Amino acid sequence: MKLAGALFAAVIMALVAVPAAAEYADVVLNKRSEKEGVRPVVFPHWFHRIRFQCRVCHHELGFKMRVGANDVTMNEISEGKFCGACHNGDIAWGADRCDLCHSGKPGLPTGIFGGHETGGPGRW
């Protein structure tokens, strides 16, 4: 009886305790960041797609839909391209708030992360 109770509790725990993991479709950008002494960038798709349709970034602003395919530099962001089209102190907070974008764990490669389904072979 006791054993069954413990087992039951363990099963409930396993169901309830969802392990903390990267949110589905988070993108890490780290082509240059760490080499130049700042943390990698973490871009959250979920946060942005609540506010903007895909077409805004992937059509109007010209972000190619392939992780690592865009050569984003800090200069271009300051000039209002890529992230800087919004992170300009007008549509969203400005490019001076370094830490909010450069928040990644050191050592992470550029890539798309998150979700139990995305860890498999290929891209998913």
Next chain:
Amino acid sequence: MRKDGLHDPKSPAIKQLQEPREALSRLPPDTTGNMVRWVQALETGVIQPRPSLKPGVEAEILDRDILLDLKGSMPIILFPHKRHTQWLACANCHDGVFEKQTGATKMSMFQILAGEQCGICHGAVSFPLTECFRCHSVVRPGQVKPAIPPGLPRSHNLPGPP
């Protein structure tokens, strides 16, 4: 977020960034991906993502369903233009990824699983490829329509502290 494996727990941003759970728990639940049924989130109006940075620009919506793979063994694929053009521009797919003529593009599940064609988005950002019957949704004679399960209760399906 502190423990998600992506954010540096020592970063000062940890305290300022929004936890996914906080934002997503208000949206229609799913069983996979972001744990959000994004199509429903749009439909019910709980989110209204902007179509453009320029004021007054409307999204170009095309309401046309396309049936793909009429000869295969899986249920037929129904590709809804409407659900896609509510998010995407025509140029995201035409003509680089798909031809603008039904049947003209050679598609295969193998390429999709390798992250091409439908797999560019499905699996990376949109609902993943494990959800066969959301695409293969039109059953052939003699097949039983598989049910798409309802979203899990929020207490079970979002990572991070409740």
